[in-house]
Amino acid sequence: MDNLILVNRFLAVASLVLALSACGGSSSQVDANKTQITVAASFYPIEEIVRKVGGTHVNVVELTPAGQGAHDVQLTAKQLTVLSTSSAVFYISDGFQPEVEKAVASLPGSVVPVDLLQSVTLLDVVAQLDGTEGETDGEVLASGKDPHVWLDPANMIAMTTAVADALSQLSPEFATQFNAAAQSFIAELQTLGNEIDAQLANCESRVLVTSHRAFAYLAKRANIRQVAIAGVNPEEEPSAKSLEAIASFARANKVSTIFFETLLPADLAKTLADKVGATPDLLDPVEGISSADIAGGASYISIQRDNLSRLVKGLRCS
Numbered sequence: 370m371d372n373l374i375l376v377n378r379f380l381a382v383a384s385l386v387l388a389l390s391a392c393g394g395s396s397s398q399v400d401a402n403k404t405q406i407t408v409a410a411s412f413y414p415i416e417e418i419v420r421k422v423g424g425t426h427v428n429v430v431e432l433t434p435a436g437q438g439a440h441d442v443q444l445t446a447k448q449l450t451v452l453s454t455s456s457a458v459f460y461i462s463d464g465f466q467p468e469v470e471k472a473v474a475s476l477p478g479s480v481v482p483v484d485l486l487q488s489v490t491l492l493d494v495v496a497q498l499d500g501t502e503g504e505t506d507g508e509v510l511a512s513g514k515d516p517h518v519w520l521d522p523a524n525m526i527a528m529t530t531a532v533a534d535a536l537s538q539l540s541p542e543f544a545t546q547f548n549a550a551a552q553s554f555i556a557e558l559q560t561l562g563n564e565i566d567a568q569l570a571n572c573e574s575r576v577l578v579t580s581h582r583a584f585a586y587l588a589k590r591a592n593i594r595q596v597a598i599a600g601v602n603p604e605e606e607p608s609a610k611s612l613e614a615i616a617s618f619a620r621a622n623k624v625s626t627i628f629f630e631t632l633l634p635a636d637l638a639k640t641l642a643d644k645v646g647a648t649p650d651l652l653d654p655v656e657g658i659s660s661a662d663i664a665g666g667a668s669y670i671s672i673q674r675d676n677l678s679r680l681v682k683g684l685r686c687s
């Protein structure tokens with residue numbers, strides 16, 4: 370008896386859905402409970418784009434867990450299973466995440482691979498500062514190009530458009546919503562881009578010295594020169610030769626701040642101030658996002674605004 374009532378209810382709901390979809394058209398008539406498509410996003414900035422554009426109509430699975438590095442991510446068996454049953458995977462090719470690319474290469478034809486590098490123009494990787502020795506922090510694509518495209522909001526805009534196009538093809542019934550959501554995120558990215566252009570227009574130094582050569586795209590946009598140093602990081606004792614090379618470069622180019630990805634130990638920060646005449650500050654390459662940042666409500670836009678205010682201070686912009 371109960372079963373029969375359930376069946377009747379199901380039929381009633383089903384015919385209501387049919388009636389609604391027969392009307393077609395306006396968004397208020399689209400069944401909000403329609404099964405979502407599931408798509409995978411390979412690391413944080415891409416995940417944010419897909420979530421923003423997809424809204425409630427797309428279930429996003431992230432392949433790089435919060436707090437982990439994008440480059441050397443390993444996929445679990447569970448992630449591989451979810452990936453192979455997804456509608457699409459959004460990623461960056463050219464060797465940035467070798468494990469993701471390996472998985473993408475063996476996916477069934479039902480999973481649409483969307484390589485977002487195809488929507489942007491790549492820059493060459495800068496050489497490290499002459500005279501600095503040791504490890505240089507910064508991934509390089511298999512082609513020798515620089516992977517950090519997302520740090521220029523203009524590239525985020527191009528990738529957002531590509532995501533909206535791909536999702537609209539996968540779920541044409543929500544194309545209007547995807548495009549509207551994309552436009553609103555693009556407007557935020559344009560505002561961020563305008564802030565970068567305005568606030569970095571007049572700076573006493575136009576040289577961004579960094580231990581992680583992640584900022585080529587941002588620097589190019591702002592007409593600033595990125596200089597990558599090797600051998601100075603929280604895990605490595607810098608050589609006297611490296612310090613001397615950085616010091617003479619800093620003197621010649623009025624560099625007062627050197628940017629790092631993580632806090633330096635206090636003694637290394639003091640060594641830089643004493644021997645190089647520059648103080649360390651932080652820049653976030655937004656290659657991932659920490660659980661703490663997520664909990665604090667951080668986003669690509671807020672992290673980039675924080676980067677911008679540190680650059681304004683470190684390059685002495687007015």
Ligand SMILES: [Zn+2]
Nearest residue numbers: 507508583654
């Ligand atoms: Zn990097």
